[in-house]
Amino acid sequence: MAMKTTALIISILFFRIVSGYAQEPTYYKDIAAITLTHCAPCHQPGEAAPFSLLTYEDVAKRASYIKKVVQSRYMPPWRADPGYRHFANERTLTDAQIALISQWVDDKAPEGKPSDAPASAHLPVPGTLFSRKPDLVLTTADSLHLPGDNAERFVIFKIPFDLKDSANVEAIEFFCNNKRLIHHANYAIQAVPDPAIDINNTVSYVNATDDDRTKVDQYMPYRKIMSYYGGWIPGTSYEYFPKEFGWVMPKRGVILLTVHYAPSATDETSICGVNLFFKKTPVTRVMKVVSFGSGGIGEGQIDPIFYIKANKVQTFTLEVTNPSGDQSLLYVWPHMHLLGKEYKAYITTPAGDTIKLVHIPDWDFRWQEIYRFPHPVKVTKGSVIHIEGTYDNTTDNPANPNNPPKNVFSMGDMKTTDEMMTLMMGFLPYKEGDEKIDLK
Ligand code: HEC
Known part of the structure; x- marks a missing residue:
């Protein structure tokens, strides 16, 4: 036994020495390609993270x-x-990458030579999490002043656009100079082809909390043809539509962007908008986004009634039957607020199969991603979509906004202190062979 242990220790030491000589990791040779791809898109100025990880110095000074x-x-x-289940946009590092970073840190973070950097070690594109510069940036007209009075605010911005031509959308991304203030944002891309409808001379925003809400009526004429409806919640990157999938950005219209600002104790300013990325190839499969649960289909069928009692951990379920024909599902986007603890969604088919969609074992309000499937998921007619949400309304939940905990009853409401149990899904009608399409 002792002999065996000694032999093992010697061989580990030997391996460490040999591998140490053979490939001592350096920043440029080994680490930059990982941190620039997997960290820097968020850890760059203007993005959600609190510091940059763009240079050797940035990374080395925070090595441990x-x-x-x-x-x-x-x-x-x-x-x-x-x-x-695995996803096309999975962000996790491999065990080998984690081991490499750990070894580099243990070796005191050697810099190495810039000339050793592989081609993949390039800086992220500023101002976007996507891989290239946007083809079109549409921004709110003015920066909005938000007083530091700890009030939540809902603001609806209008962003008019009049392009040379319509365009096929490959990706769309919400941006804001002050993402940390935002609870969520939704945007409707409205086509307004009729030149008799003025898209410019209406108010550029309505502060639905402080203003006269009837101002919103000015936007009524725009709400006739919706080309796309998307959104952003903390943690979300961009919405991406590969290959022949996507939607078409109309030539003329407005974006109606609703931003829900969380309470803030300091004065802030906010400039938001969307980045659009176009593709030359045609979009023959136009998708739509469908919302299930709070604020969507089946809201009233959440079981039991969506009433989260103080000092309780409770699980709610929702079952909705796919009413239309066979569909292909491209992504899912789960949503809960601060009391969320665990989230699961799956489908049962009429043939008796179970299709796993997404499981979030340890819900964190700060990280809500759009989960894209590696291949379209076939949802046959008559399939049942199951959503299960567990909520922790006790003092054990450090995110609980109420201390002592309060009863929370929510219907279609979207304040941070209310709750939601929602699943948004990117759908389109199924076509033979969809399961085999690679969506990466
Ligand atoms: C999707 C965006 C995103 C990516 C990708 C990302 N980060 Fe972060 N990171 C954040 C945000 C936002 C915060 C601040 C919130 C927090 O601390 O939880 C943060 C915080 C941190 C912190 C401070 C943690 C703490 O406890 O205060 C460190 C260290 C860090 N990130 C390192 C990394 C490294 C290393 C990578 C890549 C391997 C990475 N991050 C990738 C967004 C990101």
């Missing part, structure tokens, strides 16, 4: 901190259980 957060898998943030 970085080792800790990658080993615990707190960073990069990815809350979906990889044992339940």
